[in-house]
Amino acid sequence: MYFLFEIKEGLRIALRAIRANKMRSVLTTLGIVIGIVSVTLMATAIEGVDRAFEKSASAFGSKVLYVQKFPWMRHDDWFKYRNRRDIKLEYVEQISHQATMVDAIAPSVMTMKDARFGSRTMLGGFVTGTNYQYQEASGTIIEDGRFFSQEESDGGRPVCVIGANVAETLFPAIDPIDQVIKVGGFPYKVLAVLEKQGGLFGTFTADNRIFVPINSFMNQFGSRRDVLISARVAPGVDIEEAKEELRGIMRKLRHLAPGKEDDFNINEQEMLTQVFGAITVVIAAIGFFITGLSLFVGGIGIMNIMYVSVTERTKEIGIRKAIGARRRTILFQFLVEAALICLIGGIIGLMIAYPLSLIADQILPTAMPISVVAIALFVSLFVGVVSGFLPAYKASKLDPVDALRYE
Amino acid sequence: MNNSAVISLKQIKKIYDMGGAEEVQALRGVSLDIHKNEYVAIMGPSGSGKSTLMNIIGCLDTPTSGLYEFNGINVSEMNDNQLAKIRNKEIGFVFQTFNLLARSNALHNVELPLIYAGVSSTDRKRLAHEALDHVGLGDRVHHKPNELSGGQRQRVAVARALVNKPSILLADEPTGNLDTKTGDEIMVLFEELHSEGNTIILVTHEEYIAEHAHRIIRLRDGMIEVDEMVNNRKRVLA
Numbered sequence: 001m002y003f004l005f006e007i008k009e010g011l012r013i014a015l016r017a018i019r020a021n022k023m024r025s026v027l028t029t030l031g032i033v034i035g036i037v038s039v040t041l042m043a044t045a046i047e048g049v050d051r052a053f054e055k056s057a058s059a060f061g062s063k064v065l066y067v068q069k070f071p072w073m074r075h076d077d078w079f080k081y082r083n084r085r086d087i088k089l090e091y092v093e094q095i096s097h098q099a100t101m102v103d104a105i106a107p108s109v110m111t112m113k114d115a116r117f118g119s120r121t122m123l124g125g126f127v128t129g130t131n132y133q134y135q136e137a138s139g140t141i142i143e144d145g146r147f148f149s150q151e152e153s154d155g156g157r158p159v160c161v162i163g164a165n166v167a168e169t170l171f172p173a174i175d176p177i178d179q180v181i182k183v184g185g186f187p188y189k190v191l192a193v194l195e196k197q198g199g200l201f202g203t204f205t206a207d208n209r210i211f212v213p214i215n216s217f218m219n220q221f222g223s224r225r226d227v228l229i230s231a232r233v234a235p236g237v238d239i240e241e242a243k244e245e246l247r248g249i250m251r252k253l254r255h256l257a258p259g260k261e262d263d264f265n266i267n268e269q270e271m272l273t274q275v276f277g278a279i280t281v282v283i284a285a286i287g288f289f290i291t292g293l294s295l296f297v298g299g300i301g302i303m304n305i306m307y308v309s310v311t312e313r314t315k316e317i318g319i320r321k322a323i324g325a326r327r328r329t330i331l332f333q334f335l336v337e338a339a340l341i342c343l344i345g346g347i348i349g350l351m352i353a354y355p356l357s358l359i360a361d362q363i364l365p366t367a368m369p370i371s372v373v374a375i376a377l378f379v380s381l382f383v384g385v386v387s388g389f390l391p392a393y394k395a396s397k398l399d400p401v402d403a404l405r406y407e
Numbered sequence: 408m409n410n411s412a413v414i415s416l417k418q419i420k421k422i423y424d425m426g427g428a429e430e431v432q433a434l435r436g437v438s439l440d441i442h443k444n445e446y447v448a449i450m451g452p453s454g455s456g457k458s459t460l461m462n463i464i465g466c467l468d469t470p471t472s473g474l475y476e477f478n479g480i481n482v483s484e485m486n487d488n489q490l491a492k493i494r495n496k497e498i499g500f501v502f503q504t505f506n507l508l509a510r511s512n513a514l515h516n517v518e519l520p521l522i523y524a525g526v527s528s529t530d531r532k533r534l535a536h537e538a539l540d541h542v543g544l545g546d547r548v549h550h551k552p553n554e555l556s557g558g559q560r561q562r563v564a565v566a567r568a569l570v571n572k573p574s575i576l577l578a579d580e581p582t583g584n585l586d587t588k589t590g591d592e593i594m595v596l597f598e599e600l601h602s603e604g605n606t607i608i609l610v611t612h613e614e615y616i617a618e619h620a621h622r623i624i625r626l627r628d629g630m631i632e633v634d635e636m637v638n639n640r641k642r643v644l645a
Contacts, residue, residue, distance in 0.1 A: 319507075321491065321494075326487070326488050
């Protein structure tokens, strides 16, 4: 009960002191405001990068294996991988016959070609040759229309599925479905538009791609000897087991003697996630350290001004002690004042940081998480209590006789 | 006789260590009893130890040696918190410079001891109003100290000193910062408070003021020089 009195009286005194020294309070608070703005924006940015990555990584599908010459995370010489034998298109057929743990498998080969519709041109579209299973094997989502069928795929029909950016560029006003576009000079009928993926990886995403049947690709754009094979792991199958099976098949197809090193790589989204996770941790640590410094400086400002405040109010402390304030009461009074200044700083900081985070949202898909708000308020309170403690302790230890005599 | 003493000092000594071998003996063994409803003036030139004695009586300071009993309780060895409680409940201070909180109005200043005593808000308001009424400032409760005259400020201080119904009223040169007329008004107020049963200890160096008291204790060089009853008490009447 007495404690509540102390809080109430402490708040009252603190508010009065803050109001009495408006300019000083504003300047003192500024340090905390800047600290909180930078820390919350940092947290929001990291959250945004995380989200952007998650979204981007999902473009690779979490249960998709990618058979390639190159590993995604390269540790040694690039030439070692470049000189490997090509991943052949025939493997797709053979794998789909032998593999039991994957339920969709698709090759892809890519080239850059301009796409044209009427007077509109998209320069450097990524033309990808693949088969009818690509959609399943890659996890891409169709916004409108349908992916090409097995017959269209096998027959190399002049049909295509276009990414969201391609659709926006070529068809700003009309429905792209069933329109015929020219890809590298050859006509292709648009069957479908893919959902926009966005994200950090830019060209990796399907947004800038034009998917055509692989046989058509080979005819029109020249055959490619090295293909990328994507395979979706069947539901309920452990991704590592499927990877092992795929590896076995690949070794057999490439006639690798036991004990010989793989001359291909099977990549998966997990690898990206792991590496990215490690990177964000480092970025977050550095970021929070630097922004934390500004908060620390703000805290020193609070401490400084609280010392001034204690000295200035020595007489008042003496009076309060003479009429019965205990040490704890005085300690509490100044702690509450420091905490309140910081808390107000924290709230102002959040009010500034929030609109800034909305601006950041234009670049990164982010939003200030409620946890950041809570943590920011807690941190500012904490800074207040920590930096207010020494001055408050000094005040509480003042000798009443000396304090009363102070002018 | 001793049992009914509000304040009982026995061989109180206060030695200030000035660093090194140097020390100042502010009080060299003071013994005195003050009883309920006494009106005592403590006098002495500067350096006589009267401020030190007042601080010890007011529990703002503790003696180096000797026994101090307040209402029969030994306070000479109390810790800070216990002393704070005594100051809060048992002692009402009135200072020469009023020592009001400048940013608070009269009501809040008077409320303050009640806050530290843990009295609820409604009771606080009521008691503070009563105390201000008592000193004749019922119509000035929302004024801040700088909106009040010196005499009015001292009345607020007296109201604050009395609001917790303390055992003693300890006044340190209460008229020192006031002109004669206003000072007299304050002395009239003290007279009234005394006649209502309050115990008053007045620290002053003015003979004229001290003569309002029943008893005068004169200090010199940290010792009691004279402890006498006043025969021809000066009475001020409003």
